[in-house]
Amino acid sequence: MKNVKIPNLLNTRLGFFGLLTILLWAKNIFAYFTEFNLGVDSPIQYFILLINPIATTLFLLSIALYVRRTKASYFTMLFIYFLVTVLLFANVAYYREFTDFITINTILGAGKVAGGLAGSTLELLKVSDIFYFIDFVIIAIALVMKKIKLDDRPIRARTALAVTALAVMVFSGNLFLAETDRSGLLTRTFSRDYLVKYLGINAYTAYDAVQTYQTTQVRAEASPNDMDEVEDYVGDHYAEPNDEYYGMAEGKNVIYIHLESVQQFLIDYELEDENGEKHEVMPFVNSLFHDDSTFSFDNFFHQVAAGKTSDAETLMDNSLFGLNQGSFFTQFGGKNTFESAPNILKQTKDYDSAVFHGNAGNFWNRNEVYKHFGYDYFFDANYYDVNDENSFQYGLHDKPFFEQSAQYLEHLQQPFYSKFITVSNHYPYSEFTNDEAGFPLADTPDNTINGYFATANYLDTAVEEFFDYLKESGLYDNSVIVLYGDHYGISDGRNENLAELLGKDSSEWDNYDNAQMQRVPYMIHVPGQDKGGVDHTYGGEVDAMPTLLHLLGVDTKNYIQMGQDLLSGEHQEVAAMRDGSFVSPDYTNYSGTLYDNESGEAIESPTEEQQATVKELQDTVNKQLETSDKVTQGDLLRFHSGSGLNPIDPNDYDYKDIDKRLLKKEEDLGDESTSVYSENDDESTEDEYESKPYQEYHPEAKEQLEEENNNENNE
Numbered sequence: 229m230k231n232v233k234i235p236n237l238l239n240t241r242l243g244f245f246g247l248l249t250i251l252l253w254a255k256n257i258f259a260y261f262t263e264f265n266l267g268v269d270s271p272i273q274y275f276i277l278l279i280n281p282i283a284t285t286l287f288l289l290s291i292a293l294y295v296r297r298t299k300a301s302y303f304t305m306l307f308i309y310f311l312v313t314v315l316l317f318a319n320v321a322y323y324r325e326f327t328d329f330i331t332i333n334t335i336l337g338a339g340k341v342a343g344g345l346a347g348s349t350l351e352l353l354k355v356s357d358i359f360y361f362i363d364f365v366i367i368a369i370a371l372v373m374k375k376i377k378l379d380d381r382p383i384r385a386r387t388a389l390a391v392t393a394l395a396v397m398v399f400s401g402n403l404f405l406a407e408t409d410r411s412g413l414l415t416r417t418f419s420r421d422y423l424v425k426y427l428g429i430n431a432y433t434a435y436d437a438v439q440t441y442q443t444t445q446v447r448a449e450a451s452p453n454d455m456d457e458v459e460d461y462v463g464d465h466y467a468e469p470n471d472e473y474y475g476m477a478e479g480k481n482v483i484y485i486h487l488e489s490v491q492q493f494l495i496d497y498e499l500e501d502e503n504g505e506k507h508e509v510m511p512f513v514n515s516l517f518h519d520d521s522t523f524s525f526d527n528f529f530h531q532v533a534a535g536k537t538s539d540a541e542t543l544m545d546n547s548l549f550g551l552n553q554g555s556f557f558t559q560f561g562g563k564n565t566f567e568s569a570p571n572i573l574k575q576t577k578d579y580d581s582a583v584f585h586g587n588a589g590n591f592w593n594r595n596e597v598y599k600h601f602g603y604d605y606f607f608d609a610n611y612y613d614v615n616d617e618n619s620f621q622y623g624l625h626d627k628p629f630f631e632q633s634a635q636y637l638e639h640l641q642q643p644f645y646s647k648f649i650t651v652s653n654h655y656p657y658s659e660f661t662n663d664e665a666g667f668p669l670a671d672t673p674d675n676t677i678n679g680y681f682a683t684a685n686y687l688d689t690a691v692e693e694f695f696d697y698l699k700e701s702g703l704y705d706n707s708v709i710v711l712y713g714d715h716y717g718i719s720d721g722r723n724e725n726l727a728e729l730l731g732k733d734s735s736e737w738d739n740y741d742n743a744q745m746q747r748v749p750y751m752i753h754v755p756g757q758d759k760g761g762v763d764h765t766y767g768g769e770v771d772a773m774p775t776l777l778h779l780l781g782v783d784t785k786n787y788i789q790m791g792q793d794l795l796s797g798e799h800q801e802v803a804a805m806r807d808g809s810f811v812s813p814d815y816t817n818y819s820g821t822l823y824d825n826e827s828g829e830a831i832e833s834p835t836e837e838q839q840a841t842v843k844e845l846q847d848t849v850n851k852q853l854e855t856s857d858k859v860t861q862g863d864l865l866r867f868h869s870g871s872g873l874n875p876i877d878p879n880d881y882d883y884k885d886i887d888k889r890l891l892k893k894e895e896d897l898g899d900e901s902t903s904v905y906s907e908n909d910d911e912s913t914e915d916e917y918e919s920k921p922y923q924e925y926h927p928e929a930k931e932q933l934e935e936e937n938n939n940e941n942n943e
Contacts, residue, residue, distance in 0.1 A: 241301065241379040242387075245293065248309045249285050251363050255316055256281035256428065258359060263320045265721050266425040267819065276405050276426055283399035284430035288312060290395060293388035298380050310364070316429055317360045324352045325655060325719070329420045329432060332440040333554020334534055402427065421819070436553060447560075450862030458788060458864055461855045466785055467774070467792035467799050475781035477754050479577070481707040482569075482776070483698070484544070484647040485691060487513070488537070488654050489717030490684060492526060492747035493730060499681045501668040509667075509681050512692035516711065516751055520758040525794060527813075528750035529768040530715045533806040537649070538592040540714035543769035545569050545601055545647075547789035549856040552806055555592060556860060562596035565866040567787045567873060569773055570645045571602030575873050576782055580604050580641045584633045585649040586612050586624025589883065599878035605890060606883045607636055620658065622651040626690035627664075631919045634697060638913045639890045642706065642902040650690070653683040653717065660686065663921035674725040680717055686922065693919050700916035703904050705755050710776065712769070713748030720745075740828050743811055743818035752776065766813055767794045768803035770852075786871050788864075790856045804849040812845055 237243035260266065260277055268274055292305035315330075322330045370376040406413050406426035413426055414435065423432040490510075495517050498506040508514065517524045532539035532550060538557035539550030545568045550556040570581035582605035589595035589608035598606045609623060618628045633648065640646065657679035659669060667682040691711070698704040718726050720742045727734040732741070750772065754760070770791035774784045778793050792799045802812040809818045815831075815838075816823040822831045822842060831838065858864060866875075894901050904913060 239377045239379060241293070241381070241383055244302070244376065244379070245289055245305060245391075248289055248305060249282075252285045252289075252309065252312060252316075253281045255313065255360055256285075259316060259320050259429075262356070264323055264421075264424065266421055268425065270409070272405065272409050273425065276402065276409065279398070280402055280426065280428035280431070283395050283402055284428055284434075285312070286391060286395035286398065288430065290388060290391040293383045293391060294385070296382040298378050298382075301382070302378055306367075312430065313360060313364075315433060317357070319429055320357075320360070321352050323721075328534060329424055329429070331420075331534060331553035332433070332437050333551060333559050336554070336559065399431070440553065446858075446861045447863050450864060450867075452867040454858060454862055455864050455867045458855055458859055459868075459870065461851065462788055462790075465790075465792065465852075467796035469778035469783065469793055470795045470797060473759070473795050474778050476757060476759075477708045477779045478781035479643055480754075480780070481643050481703065482573075482579075482645040482780070483703075483707050483709045485694070485709065485711045486537075486540075486647065486649045487687065487691075487711055487713045487749060488650045488652070489680075489715065490653060490687070490713035490749060491717050491745060492528070492713070492749055493745065494681075494684055495526070495749055497681075499668060499670060499729075502671065507668055507685075509685050510688040512688050512695070513711065513749070513751075516753055517749065518762065519753065520760050521753055521755055522760045523752040523754070523795065524760065524762045525750045525765060525767065526747070526762055527764055527766040527803075527811075528712075528748060528794075529746050529766075529803040529805070529811055530713065530748045531768040531770055531804060531806055532715045535592075537714050538594075538597075539806070540712075540769055541647075543791075544712065544772045547770050547773040547787075547791040548860055549770060549790065549804075549806060549853060551860070552853075552857075557592045557594070557597050560860060560863070562593055562600065564600060564860065564863045565868075565875065566601055567789075567865055567868070567871050568601040569777065570604075571873065571876060572777065572782060572787065573643075573645050573780070574602060574604075577643065577780070579643050579645045581645040582607065582636070582640055583647045583649065584629070584636070585609075585651075586614060586619070586629040586632075587622055587649075587651060595883055596878070598883075599881035600876060602876050603881070605636075605640075605886045607633065607886070608883070611636065611887060617662075620652075622654045624651070625664075626650045626652040626687050627693065627919050630690055630694040630697070631917050634701070634914050634917050635912075636887060636890065637703070638701065638905040638908075639894050639903050641893065641897070642904070648694075650687055652690070653680075653687045655717070657683045657717075660922070663923050666922045666926050670729060672725045672729065674722055677718060677722060677726050677729075684717075689922065689925065693917070697913075697917045701904055701913035702907065707755070708776070708779065709753040709755075710772075711749060711751045711753070712772065713750075715748065716746060718745070738830075739818045739821055740816055740823040740830070743809065743816045743823070746805070746811070752779065754779070763794070765794050765799060766801040766803055766811065767791075767799065770804075770856075771799070788859060788868055788871070790852055790859075800848060802845050802848055804852055806853070808846075808849060808853065810845060810849045815842055815845065817842065817846065 238247055257278065266277070268277055288308050289305055292301050292308060295301040295304050319329050322328065410422060410426060413422065420432065423435060494509050496514050497509050499509055500506050516522050530540065531543055533552055535550040535555035535557060538555050542548055542550045542556050546566055551559065570579070573579035574581060581603045583598055583603050584607045585594065587609055589606060589610065595606060595608065612624050612629070612632050614624050618625050629650065630648065637646070656676055659679050659682060664686055667685040670678045670681055672678055698707065723742055723745060724734040724737050727737045771794050772791065774789050774791050775794045777784050778795070802810050804810050814825055816825055822834060823829065824831055834842065894903050894906060
């Protein structure tokens with residue numbers, strides 16, 4: 229460091245201020261061009277992108293210029309600099325996983341998911357991330373060695389005020405250019421990508437904070453009168469059930485199987501290995517999808533946002549959308565009133581209900597939310613034998629999860645409503661190296677994509693074994709089994725690396741393709757009926773609950789639901805995305821661009837007829853989302869009396885020692901018990917569960933793994 233000469237300018241307070249400003253600008257620009265996919269496509273947008281970090285950086289750092297004491301001023305400047313850097317890097321890491329930016333609600337709910345996400349966070353780090361923090365080390369060394377000296381002269385108030393005024397002027401110019409290129413940026417509904425592209429991370433975060441505050445005020449200000457408009461919408465939106473299917477599954481158990489991160493493109497997909505041999509990724513799920521006993525939907529879209537799996541649960545159990553920002557489970561789920569499927573079935577059809585999940589109960593705040601949904605039992609990781617050999621950071625692997633769940637499932641009173649949340653096909657799709665190894669990896673530059681097919685195949689085998697148990701135990705014939713993908717597994721930012729595997733040139737991949745990739749499987753398997761098949765109706769997760777309830781013989785007319793029965797002739801074929809985008813049979817509107825589904829091309833100049841049709845579709849989507857938000861954010865169901873349901877008191881639910889209470893209920897019922905255990909003359913069905921590792925299904929995989937291990941040992 230002796231030969232390093234720091235310009236005298238850095239030994240002034242304004243000079244040091246300028247250094248930090250330049251460094252923060254450089255970090256933002258680095259992130260913009262290496263991490264974020266902001267869709268910059270014109271010279272004016274590139275210019276805006278280059279200037280948008282300047283205004284907020286000047287404004288925030290200028291706060292330190294008002295501090296007259298030397299050390300306090302420098303400390304304030306460095307502290308603000310550190311916070312802004314952390315915010316930027318947090319968004320970089322978050323974007324890598326979610327292809328989205330952090331919201332205030334996400335930050336507020338971070339404690340609910342931090343433990344489970346810790347492991348995958350490490351997977352998201354890159355060597356280049358040192359760029360965001362190496363300057364702190366260099367600046368610290370320079371200060372300690374007095375290569376940068378502290379300037380004892382305070383900044384004049386008018387000088388500090390001038391810097392703040394300059395920041396405001398720059399921001400005003402930035403906003404003017406943004407509004408010129410994208411009219412109504414702050415008043416109309418755009419994605420968070422637009423806000424960051426035009427205004428920067430800091431301004432977006434401030435804007436989001438204001439929006440979040442306004443949202444929380446909605447609940448506080450809501451009144452019973454607000455329910456009138458919601459009831460009118462639901463009444464007008466209601467789709468009469470199809471007489472051919474209504475009540476077809478009445479009295480049957482409901483078994484939901486949550487297919488973690490499974491997308492529709494996996495159905496019937498075959499992965500080609502290095503030898504040219506093709507391997508069916510999900511053969512058992514494929515067989516169900518095409519079974520005449522299954523109502524399968526191939527134009528079914530996930531509708532989640534940052535809440536991901538928890539948003540899917542909100543949609544599937546309540547026919548309500550999650551939040552556009554953050555997770556509804558963590559922000560409102562433990563407070564609100566609901567008309568959830570388990571509660572409706574309990575009060576109208578005397579169903580018991582249970583959730584099975586081999587992860588911590590507080591992940592996504594489930595241990596509180598499920599009480600408000602009315603779930604009688606919640607079997608979390610505490611009720612399973614979880615160890616390093618059979619689990620990873622998101623919980624118990626699927627095969628031991630299903631197998632260990634049998635000990636509780638056999639004691640549930642029938643009919644029951646149950647949900648099994650799998651986790652093995654969860655990012656980062658880690659390759660199995662034990663007896664489950666063997667399914668080939670894809671060959672792309674992205675390791676996340678490469679492992680995705682192997683973990684999906686593992687999930688498929690686990691589901692097949694669970695079905696075999698249901699048949700052997702006697703539960704199968706008396707159950708409706710619903711399988712659904714909760715959200716995308718491969719994010720938009722990775723799809724170009726996936727394109728070749730799907731038979732498309734990556735250079736031709738665009739947002740139309742990204743929109744179509746939001747399809748997820750949805751299957752309602754009703755053993756004994758043959759009226760199923762593949763249905764091409766367009767819909768989404770919000771439509772699942774009314775569809776299922778009508779099959780169970782429960783009319784949804786009096787319940788507040790945003791979706792419609794997919795089997796009804798009155799179903800409107802449009803699937804709303806949480807950000808206001810939508811997909812319909814003819815048109816796709818995604819990230820602000822309208823596409824023609826027949827050609828897959830963007831519609832640059834729509835005709836008057838197209839404009840009218842698209843406007844009607846967009847109005848339908850906006851009304852559905854707005855109404856859902858009124859219900860959830862205002863907790864309006866506390867004012868709804870038309871359902872005929874008794875209010876749920878969450879204090880009536882306790883998920884401790886539920887295994888003992890389950891057995892106690894069965895014992896107290898005696899001969900009236902309807903559990904499969906009782907129907908089997910008090911003989912356990914656990915022995916009927918047969919789980920085999922992948923290599924027992926495929927002996928050649930075992931030989932290959934042994935050969936690889938031997939080669940590694942020899943090396």
